[in-house]
Amino acid sequence: QSTLLCIGQAFQGTVYSSDTLLIDSFQTVYGCDSIVHYDLVILEELIDTISDSICYGNIWNGDQYFNDTSFVNTYTSSFGCDSTVILNLIVHPNIEQFSSDSICEGSQFVFGDSIYINSGNYTHSYQTINGCDSIVHLELTVLENYEATFENHLCYGDTLNGTIYYTSITLIDSLQDIHGCDSILINEVIVHEPFFENQPTLLCIGQAFQGTVYSSDTLLIDSFQTVYGCDSIVHYDLVILEEILDTQSESICYGNIWNGDQYFNDTTLVITYTSSFGCDSTVTTFLTINPISQDTQYFEICEGESILIGGNLQTTAGIYENIYTAANGCDSIIISDLTVHPLSELTLEYVLCEGETYYAGGAEQSEGGVYSDTYQNVNGCDSTVFTNLIFNPVFSIEYEYTICQNDSMFLGGAFQNQDGIYYDSLFTIHGCDSIIQTTLNVLDDQIEFYNEVTICTGDSIWIAGEWHYESGNFTETLTPQNGCDSIVNTVLNVLDPNAMLDEEASICFGDEAQLFLEGSGTVENISWYPDFSLSCDDCIDPVAFPEITTTYTVSYSSGCNDETMESEVTVFVNEPLEIELVQTEINIVEGDTITLMVADADTNLIYTWYDQQGIIVCDSCFSIEVHPNNSASYTVTVDGPENTCTGQAGVVVLVEEMTCEHGTLEVANVIFPQSGGYGDHLELHYENVDIKVMRIFNRWGQKVFETRDLSVKWDGTFRGQLLNPDVYVYYIIGICDDKTEFVHSGNVTVIH
Numbered sequence: 179q180s181t182l183l184c185i186g187q188a189f190q191g192t193v194y195s196s197d198t199l200l201i202d203s204f205q206t207v208y209g210c211d212s213i214v215h216y217d218l219v220i221l222e223e224l225i226d227t228i229s230d231s232i233c234y235g236n237i238w239n240g241d242q243y244f245n246d247t248s249f250v251n252t253y254t255s256s257f258g259c260d261s262t263v264i265l266n267l268i269v270h271p272n273i274e275q276f277s278s279d280s281i282c283e284g285s286q287f288v289f290g291d292s293i294y295i296n297s298g299n300y301t302h303s304y305q306t307i308n309g310c311d312s313i314v315h316l317e318l319t320v321l322e323n324y325e326a327t328f329e330n331h332l333c334y335g336d337t338l339n340g341t342i343y344y345t346s347i348t349l350i351d352s353l354q355d356i357h358g359c360d361s362i363l364i365n366e367v368i369v370h371e372p373f374f375e376n377q378p379t380l381l382c383i384g385q386a387f388q389g390t391v392y393s394s395d396t397l398l399i400d401s402f403q404t405v406y407g408c409d410s411i412v413h414y415d416l417v418i419l420e421e422i423l424d425t426q427s428e429s430i431c432y433g434n435i436w437n438g439d440q441y442f443n444d445t446t447l448v449i450t451y452t453s454s455f456g457c458d459s460t461v462t463t464f465l466t467i468n469p470i471s472q473d474t475q476y477f478e479i480c481e482g483e484s485i486l487i488g489g490n491l492q493t494t495a496g497i498y499e500n501i502y503t504a505a506n507g508c509d510s511i512i513i514s515d516l517t518v519h520p521l522s523e524l525t526l527e528y529v530l531c532e533g534e535t536y537y538a539g540g541a542e543q544s545e546g547g548v549y550s551d552t553y554q555n556v557n558g559c560d561s562t563v564f565t566n567l568i569f570n571p572v573f574s575i576e577y578e579y580t581i582c583q584n585d586s587m588f589l590g591g592a593f594q595n596q597d598g599i600y601y602d603s604l605f606t607i608h609g610c611d612s613i614i615q616t617t618l619n620v621l622d623d624q625i626e627f628y629n630e631v632t633i634c635t636g637d638s639i640w641i642a643g644e645w646h647y648e649s650g651n652f653t654e655t656l657t658p659q660n661g662c663d664s665i666v667n668t669v670l671n672v673l674d675p676n677a678m679l680d681e682e683a684s685i686c687f688g689d690e691a692q693l694f695l696e697g698s699g700t701v702e703n704i705s706w707y708p709d710f711s712l713s714c715d716d717c718i719d720p721v722a723f724p725e726i727t728t729t730y731t732v733s734y735s736s737g738c739n740d741e742t743m744e745s746e747v748t749v750f751v752n753e754p755l756e757i758e759l760v761q762t763e764i765n766i767v768e769g770d771t772i773t774l775m776v777a778d779a780d781t782n783l784i785y786t787w788y789d790q791q792g793i794i795v796c797d798s799c800f801s802i803e804v805h806p807n808n809s810a811s812y813t814v815t816v817d818g819p820e821n822t823c824t825g826q827a828g829v830v831v832l833v834e835e836m837t838c839e840h841g842t843l844e845v846a847n848v849i850f851p852q853s854g855g856y857g858d859h860l861e862l863h864y865e866n867v868d869i870k871v872m873r874i875f876n877r878w879g880q881k882v883f884e885t886r887d888l889s890v891k892w893d894g895t896f897r898g899q900l901l902n903p904d905v906y907v908y909y910i911i912g913i914c915d916d917k918t919e920f921v922h923s924g925n926v927t928v929i930h
Contacts, residue, residue, distance in 0.1 A: 180217040184259035189218055196220055224261035231268040233310035243269050273312040280319040282359035289316050296320060324361040331368050333408035343369050373410040380417050382457035392416055422459040429466040431508035439871070439886075441467055442762060443777070471504055472511040480559030481521050487514045494518065519557040527566040531610030538565040545569065570610045578617040586627030586666070589616050593629045596620060630669040641668050648672055683722070684750045686823035690723045691749050695732055703735045703742070727751045755783065755825035757816045760879055760909065764921050765832045773907045773923050774812055774829055775801035779878040788813045800878055801907065809833045834918075841867040841914050848927045851894030851901075859891035860908075860926060867920075868913040874926070875907050882906065894928045903928050 183189055189200075200216035232238045249265040281287045287294045290302030297320040304312040332343050349365040381387055387398075398414040430436050445465045453459040477485055484491040488500035495518040504510035528536055535542040539549030548566050555561035579587060586593040589600035602614045633639055638647040642654040649672045655665050683691040695701060695718045709715035711724040722730065729748045735741060758777045766772050776785055779800040787795040787802050790811045796802050804812065809832045816825040843864040850857045862869070874883040874892055882896040894901055910922045 179214055180219060182219045182221055182257050184221050184257070185223055187259075189216070194218055194220055221255075221257055221259050223259065224255055225264065226261070227264040227266065229266045229268060231270055231308060233308065234269055234271045236269075238267060243267060245269055270306070270308040270310045272310050273306055274315070275312070276315045276317070278317040278319065280321050280357065282321050282357065283323045285320075287318055289318070290314075294318055321357050321359050323359055324355050325364065326362075327364040327366060329366045329368055331370060331406040333406065334369055334371055336369075338367060343367055345369055370404065370406050370408045373404055373408065374413075375410070376413045376415060378415045378417060380419055380455050382419055382455070383421055385457075387414070387416060392418060394418055419453075419455055419457050421457065422453055424459065424461045425464070426461060427464045427466065429468050429506070431468050431506070432470050436465060441465060443467055443758070443760075468506040468508045470509045470511070472513065474513040474515060476515045476517070478517045478519060478557055480519050480557065483518075485516065487516065488512075492516055519555075519559045521559055522555050522561045523564070524561060525564045525566070527568065529568045529570060532569050532572045533611075534569070536565070536567055538567060543567055572611050572613070574613040574615070576615040576617075578619070580619040580621055582621050585620075586629065587616075587618060589618060593627050594618055595627065627665075628667045628669070630671065632671040635672055637672075639670065641670060646670055682748045682750060684752060684821065686752050687725065687754060688723075690721050692719065693722055693730065693732075693747060693749075694719050695734065695745070701734050703733070705733050707731050707733075722749050724749055724751055752821070752823045754823040755816045755818055757785075757814065757825040757827045759814070759827050759829050760873075760875060760881075761829065761921075762827070763830045763832065765834055765919060766921055768807070768833050770922065771803055771805045771924075772831060772921070773801055773803050773925070774814075774831075775875055775879045775907055776814060776816075777875075777879040777881070779880075781878065782818065784817045786815045786817070788815070804831065806831055806833055834920075841865060843867055843869075843910070843912065843922055845908065845910070845922075845924055845926070847925060848929060849892070849894050850929055859893050861891070862888060862910075864912075866915045870911045870913060870919075872911075873909045875909075876901070877904060877906075900930075901928055903930050 181189065183194060185195070186193060197220050198216075198218040200218060202214045202216060204212040204214060206212045230238070232243060235242060235244055246269050247267045249267065251263045251265070253261040253263060255261040279287065281295075285295070289300055290304075292300070292302070294300060296318075298318055300316045300318060302314050302316070304314065306312045330338055332338060335342060335344060337343075346369045347367045349367060351363045351365070353361040353363065355361040379387065381392065383393075384391060395418055396416040398416060400412050400414065402410040402412065404410045428436065430441060433440060433442055444467050447463040447465060449461050449463070451459045451461065477487070479485050479493075484493045486492075487498050492498060495516050498514040498516065500512045500514070502510045502512060530536055533544075535544045537543070538551060540551065543549060546567050546569050548564055551563045551565065553561050553563060581587055581595070586595040588594070589602060591602070594600055596618070597620050598618055600616045600618060602616065603611045631639055631641070633647070638645040640646075641652045646652065648670075650670050652668045652670060653665065654668070683693070685691045693706075695704065701718060704716050704718060706712055706715045706720060708728070708730070711722060711728065712730075713721040713723075722728070727748065727750045729746055731744055731746050733742055733744045735743065760775045760777045764772055764774075774787070779785065784798055785800055786797045787799060789795055790813075795804075795812070802812075804810075809830070811828055811830045813826060813828045841864070844862070846857070846861045848857070849860050852858060860874075862872075869888055871884065871886050872888070872892075873881055875881050882901065883892045885892075905925050905927050908924055908926055912920055912922070914920060
């Protein structure tokens with residue numbers, strides 16, 4: 179009996195691991211032996227391994243798999259034994275590859291089913307042998323064809339690679355680089371000619387060139403090698419520039435700002451600059467201060483009239499001030515003093531003689547009465563004159579006289595010695611004519627009479643038997659036929675028709691000169707020219723008051739003839755002596771003492787100082803010290819030799835309360851120049867004030883030092899020369915911390 183057993187299966191209680199033959203003996207029902215052979219066949223366990231595959235992420239038996247997986251399943255075989263099936267599920271990955279490649283510029287690259295010519299990142303999908311996706315990423319680089327340029331610098335006639343070069347040339351060679359791409363080499367062969375340079379070089383006077391100082395223009399020749407090793411010859415044309423000295427003149431108005439500073443007096447400024455060539459350039463500026471002019475003009479009008487002043491019609495007396503711009507660009511103040519004259523009336527009374535006439539009421543009047551006329555008075559205004567005319571009677575008287583033959587009688591305006599009727603006109607007590615009729619009878623008796631005769635120079639007269647042309651007394655005895663002597667005494671006067679006039683006169687500005695026209699004869703028809711600045715232009719002795727030197731011409735005629743003659747006289751107007759003060763307006767702090775000083779005083783002149791009450795402060799001083807408690811003005815006059823005119827100037831000292839509450843200023847009062855120690859310069863100590871300028875003057879008002887940079891200290895010199903021991907005056911202008919300006923002055927003594 180063959181028996182199949184599964185491995186591990188028991189047979190009759192026994193487990194057999196291999197095939198076995200068992201013999202077993204039984205007895206049949208009949209008691210007979212029955213032998214059974216058991217051929218035990220051990221069936222091995224059936225283990226079967228199978229494999230399958232899918233792509234990454236695919237579905238297998240309803241499930242999605244991403245990794246390799248094994249499955250074990252046990253079944254029962256047809257013999258009833260266990261059968262184990264092992265399934266190995268292989269998950270094939272989707273392949274993603276990254277690669278890079280390159281091509282030369284101008285070439286093509288085939289990737290998948292595409293052709294590429296530009297650099298970039300490209301992607302293509304394939305299927306593997308397993309049927310799964312395979313993604314390939316390509317980084318494609320297009321290599322540029324290499325082109326390089328080299329320079330070879332050669333001197334004229336040098337050799338390169340066996341070739342001699344005299345001119346520059348470009349050599350081109352084509353190669354392949356390590357990538358198999360084209361490589362172009364450009365070789366620039368540059369041939370340098372020998373270098374010659376003419377180099378003008380500007381030097382300031384005293385400036386060194388290559389360690390040497392040259393005093394005049396010089397030509398230097400130097401040989402170098404260029405950066406390429408070639409010869410380089412340089413000609414240095416050295417030009418020596420002199421120091422530039424320039425002078426300029428500027429003008430501003432009094433008290434205006436120039437270059438940030440305020441000026442009141444003419445000033446010389448010396449400033450050193452650096453020119454465009456780097457040399458010193460000294461500019462001297464003569465700053466002229468133009469004055470602000472003020473003029474007063476006087477106008478007179480009549481009541482009811484008007485006048486244009488400052489662009490407005492004025493009818494009321496008063497003082498009007500207008501400001502204009504003068505020709506120098508500064509203010510010109512015109513003060514107009516307007517006087518309004520009233521209209522006037524005048525009553526006159528005249529007593530006339532019968533037969534006379536008087537011009538009144540616009541006509542000649544011969545009868546008594548009141549007549550009115552309208553004239554212009556001395557002010558040019560209407561003046562109504564009422565004239566009362568009174569006429570007195572005229573008288574007539576007759577006389578008869580008898581004289582000797584040699585006598586004479588003054589009748590009819592002359593000595594008469596002939597018979598006849600003569601008429602003389604005298605005045606009554608009322609001033610009227612009294613006609614005297616005189617009958618003259620001349621007897622044969624001796625008559626002595628006197629006669630006075632006047633002739634002009636150049637004329638002559640017959641007296642006492644001869645011609646006379648000089649003045650004198652002459653006597654002549656006449657014996658008539660009737661024996662009555664007549665003695666004639668004649669006085670001869672010879673007149674000079676030419677008037678005398680001083681040739682010149684000299685006055686100071688604002689004074690007057692008396693002119694005189696003198697002569698021994700009668701002077702008539704006088705006329706002075708020019709007729710301005712004269713008290714009268716038709717009188718014999720006008721007063722002249724010209725503002726500038728003027729020559730006056732006077733024309734006149736004498737009583738001898740009708741000839742018109744002329745004479746001249748010059749009135750010289752002398753300007754006052756010039757005087758200038760260091761300052762004309764000074765601000766000081768209450769309690770300070772200030773020194774007032776004449777600028778550039780002349781030791782040959784006399785300076786006299788007055789306070790504002792006109793009291794002499796000092797009668798011969800170049801400067802004075804004052805200590806006013808309140809603002810005050812001071813005047814200084816200057817006098818010189820004879821025939822010079824007095825000059826005058828004024829200064830105003832404005833006293834202000836102390837405002838620099840937190841500021842201090844101390845100035846040394848003595849220095850020891852060139853002593854080599856402390857005190858050889860003028861020392862200043864100040865806090866919380868800003869010093870704008872310090873000026874120092876000698877006793878004659880001459881400025882010896884000025885600075886706006888207080889690091890520059892005065893060393894007791896002027897223009898490089900040590901000054902004599904003396905007392906000097908300093909002026910300091912500064913700004914307080916509250917922005918108000920102050921002036922501080924004092925004395926400093928120089929001691930050697």
